[in-house]
Amino acid sequence: MKCTVVVGVATLLLFPISLSSQTGPMTREEVLASVYPGATVEAERVFLTGEQTQRVSELARAEIESPLVARYVAREGGRVVGRAYVDTHVVRTKPESLLIALASDGAVRRVEVTAFLEPREYMAPPAWLRQFDTQSLSDDVALQRAIRPIAGATLTAQSATEAVRRVMAIDEVLEGRGRR
Amino acid sequence: MGSRLRLLFLPALIVLYLGVGVTASAQSPEVTEPAEAEASAEGASQDDIDLEELQRQLDILAEEVERLRSGEQPIELTDEDARAIGLAPSAAATYERSAGVSIAGYGEMLFENFAAEDEAGQPMGSASQFDFLRAILYAGYRFNDKFLFNSEIEIEHADEIFVEFAYVDYLAHENFGVRGGMLLVPVGLVNEFHEPTVFLGAERPVTEQRIIPSTWRENGVGIHGSVDGISFRAYVINGLDGWGFSSSGIRGGRQKGSKAKASSMAFAGRVDVTPAPGVLVGASLYTGGSGQGEIALDDREFDVRTTIFDLHGQAQIRGLDLRALYARANIGDAAELNQVLGKTGSSGVAEMMDGGYIQVGYNVLSQSAEAGSVALTPYVRFEKVDTQAMMPVGFDRSRSTENTFTTVGVELKPISNVVVKVDHAWVTNDAKTGVNQFNIGLGYAF
Numbered sequence: 001m002k003c004t005v006v007v008g009v010a011t012l013l014l015f016p017i018s019l020s021s022q023t024g025p026m027t028r029e030e031v032l033a034s035v036y037p038g039a040t041v042e043a044e045r046v047f048l049t050g051e052q053t054q055r056v057s058e059l060a061r062a063e064i065e066s067p068l069v070a071r072y073v074a075r076e077g078g079r080v081v082g083r084a085y086v087d088t089h090v091v092r093t094k095p096e097s098l099l100i101a102l103a104s105d106g107a108v109r110r111v112e113v114t115a116f117l118e119p120r121e122y123m124a125p126p127a128w129l130r131q132f133d134t135q136s137l138s139d140d141v142a143l144q145r146a147i148r149p150i151a152g153a154t155l156t157a158q159s160a161t162e163a164v165r166r167v168m169a170i171d172e173v174l175e176g177r178g179r180r
Numbered sequence: 181m182g183s184r185l186r187l188l189f190l191p192a193l194i195v196l197y198l199g200v201g202v203t204a205s206a207q208s209p210e211v212t213e214p215a216e217a218e219a220s221a222e223g224a225s226q227d228d229i230d231l232e233e234l235q236r237q238l239d240i241l242a243e244e245v246e247r248l249r250s251g252e253q254p255i256e257l258t259d260e261d262a263r264a265i266g267l268a269p270s271a272a273a274t275y276e277r278s279a280g281v282s283i284a285g286y287g288e289m290l291f292e293n294f295a296a297e298d299e300a301g302q303p304m305g306s307a308s309q310f311d312f313l314r315a316i317l318y319a320g321y322r323f324n325d326k327f328l329f330n331s332e333i334e335i336e337h338a339d340e341i342f343v344e345f346a347y348v349d350y351l352a353h354e355n356f357g358v359r360g361g362m363l364l365v366p367v368g369l370v371n372e373f374h375e376p377t378v379f380l381g382a383e384r385p386v387t388e389q390r391i392i393p394s395t396w397r398e399n400g401v402g403i404h405g406s407v408d409g410i411s412f413r414a415y416v417i418n419g420l421d422g423w424g425f426s427s428s429g430i431r432g433g434r435q436k437g438s439k440a441k442a443s444s445m446a447f448a449g450r451v452d453v454t455p456a457p458g459v460l461v462g463a464s465l466y467t468g469g470s471g472q473g474e475i476a477l478d479d480r481e482f483d484v485r486t487t488i489f490d491l492h493g494q495a496q497i498r499g500l501d502l503r504a505l506y507a508r509a510n511i512g513d514a515a516e517l518n519q520v521l522g523k524t525g526s527s528g529v530a531e532m533m534d535g536g537y538i539q540v541g542y543n544v545l546s547q548s549a550e551a552g553s554v555a556l557t558p559y560v561r562f563e564k565v566d567t568q569a570m571m572p573v574g575f576d577r578s579r580s581t582e583n584t585f586t587t588v589g590v591e592l593k594p595i596s597n598v599v600v601k602v603d604h605a606w607v608t609n610d611a612k613t614g615v616n617q618f619n620i621g622l623g624y625a626f
Binding site for chain 2: 025028066092117118119139143147
């Protein structure tokens with residue numbers, strides 16, 4: 001018994017030493033500053049029309065919970081270099097907010113968690129979120145296709161994938177790009 | 181008054197906005213709010229100014245609503261704030277955070293039809309069973325950013341109530357926490373992730389029932405965390421109770437947190453590596469005494485050290501679901517334990533038992549965009565379990581404890597939260613007592 005307790009306590013004490021990198025939610029400002037360094041970022045709130053909402057839903061193959069869209073437009077020298085959107089959705093019973101940063105052509109540049117109110121162990125790890133980088137709106141942006149699931153956090157993976165598709169569809173509709 | 185109290189006054193704010201107007205303001209610290217720059221354009225008419233002011237106010241409200249929806253800003257009340265709304269501080273707790281209580285759950289129902297004869301053609305008594313295996317509610321509460329409570333309350337077979345886990349978690353660091361309470365023992369692939377929508381098969385793998393006795397939970401404390409694709413958990417928990425061991429495994433040794441004997445403690449831990457999304461490999465270890473001070477012969481006490489380790493891997497790539505696990509349990513002082521338990525011959529507890537499986541499934545709808553979230557996954561699992569792989573001197577192996585299970589089935593998920601599974605398991609052993617079975621399962625998780 002003593003041996004077991006000693007091993008256990010030693011493990012409890014030694015593990016934290018190697019911990020350093022941050023994996024918790026970031027603030028919007030932190031994400032925007034790292035994705036669009038040097039750019040001027042302007043906040044916008046856009047209200048989707050009924051027609052736009054329907055079009056987005058078709059493109060995203062996902063429900064649009066609110067026509068209120070929070071987005072940030074990044075400019076360098078007056079030229080738009082990207083747009084970032086906040087998507088808030090329910091994972092299991094609690095909300096998660098993702099800041100989904102796009103390039104000017106609508107491709108994903110970064111997805112970061114800005115709020116996660118489910119137990120932390122269900123939060124998508126950064127390496128999993130990196131799967132969305134450079135993805136553009138297509139049928140391949142789906143779980144078990146280009147996006148692999150998260151072991152033990154199926155609902156997190158499902159809701160995040162839907163969110164990215166939804167944001168790319170909103171951007172496509174608002175910016176009037178193809179697939180019309 | 182703290183700015184976060186605005187939630188309470190949002191309805192009033194909207195009323196004011198619709199009526200006589202408001203003077204509140206809100207700013208994002210590092211970004212430009214365009215509406216603010218648009219106010220008071222020189223030379224504009226009064227109507228234009230009113231319109232711009234309305235636009236500005238609308239933008240403020242939109243920002244407020246969106247921020248509140250996002251869950252990014254907890255709402256904090258001072259005691260003065262609480263008094264202002266007529267509540268004592270504790271009674272006002274529900275106002276402090278929009279996300280305090282968390283409720284979720286899952287359940288599974290299982291129909292089993294057993295073959296009329298065993299391998300040798302001997303008639304079997306059992307025929308069919310229809311069981312509401314599990315109905316579970318998760319309940320949690322997040323006290324603040326650092327502390328949370330999480331629990332799983334289970335009703336098993338519709339009439340047995342268990343607490344499967346209940347712990348307080350202290351999130352000391354973004355990727356490190358300390359928890360204490362009744363904990364799921366962190367071993368294997370199924371024990372911690374045992375919702376029916378997560379594993380393939382109407383029934384859990386036999387290895388993860390007999391060698392790893394899921395759902396295995398005990399009381400204890402420990403740490404958990406993750407860094408750079410590596411996650412770990414390490415707990416000190418009460419040990420198993422050797423009085424419950426048998427020739428068919430250690431499952432009966434679980435204490436399930438109920439007045440658990442704690443003379444023999446144990447260590448349980450695991451490390452998992454995720455080299456790429458959807459791919460996981462790892463190992464876990466449990467070691468501790470199972471004697472609990474009660475296994476003694478001739479005034480000599482035996483620790484009955486029980487060590488279980490497993491190696492596991494899982495890959496989920498483009499509709500393919502591949503899993504493999506090997507688990508082995510070593511039990512010290514097995515001969516003495518058998519003597520104390522009064523077991524003889526082939527009914528004894530083994531010195532070593534092991535089992536493993538390899539399982540593959542493929543979602544045939546995974547590459548179809550039209551299928552949406554519908555998944556149809558045929559699967560096959562090959563499994564071998566031997567609960568008497570090595571017997572202590574003086575005891576014999578039973579020819580019926582080394583079993584091979586070949587399971588072929590299909591699962592349908594109309595949505596990701598609901599699953600229907602149909603499979604057939606062929607069971608064989610050297611004693612020719614294996615009984616095949618056909619299963620239909622219904623599961624849900626929310």
